[in-house]
Amino acid sequence: MNYNFEAGEILLLDKPLTWTSFDVVKKVRNTLRVKKIGHAGTLDPLASGLLILCTGKFTKRIEEIQAQEKEYTGTITLGQTTPSYDLETPVSESKDISHITPGDVQAAADSFVGTIEQIPPIYSAVMIDGKRAYDLARKGKEAEMKPRTITIKAFEITNIEGAVISFKVICSKGTYIRSLAHDLGQKLGVGAHLSALVRTRIGEYKLTDALTIEDIQQIRRAQLEANGSNS
16 A cells, blocks of 8 residues: 555554553654654553554544544453552552342443443543643642543443453543443442453444554555665
8 A cells, every 4th residue: 555644644553552642643753754643532551452643634634533433342340449440550449249240230331321421530631720630640639520421322241250341332532431440330339440441443443454553664664665765
């Protein structure tokens, strides 16, 4: 495939675990030597999967892509809560889950399907009085997180093994899967945190069609070789 990154491309990337979305943008910008580039929807460092990058004229489509339906798979660990609602922070409280049945879990998951109000995690990029919520959280400061209206189209429990629940979620823009995991634990009365997350789809764009960082580097090398350049 012939890419013209300067003019404009929509790149589907498989974001590596522990990388921030900005890390990916920076790496791709430096690799491709392209000035105009941005991502269409942040993924947390502890999440992997589909991250869409737009270059050139296609940066105008970022908001349109961000607004599309998202699909995720992952795991939620019951009986353990963390301040960040995921593994970024240590477990702060543990509870017995021996009385929780698979039926209880599915019923709780079903209760979130539809249009609901969700409170974002304090460890998030939400702006509060000009500052990122996670900056306030890491300094131990209190911050009021306001609820937002989101839509959960599907919340399927695909497997339960001990305390670990595997799931698939289809949702609207603005949904925090960490909050969904936390809220599921609260609903069941035992607490929970998000222990793994992969974004598998944004609208019609699928993770199965995504490139890796190494693929991008290889494409760039091939372009330079074709142009007879060593730069």
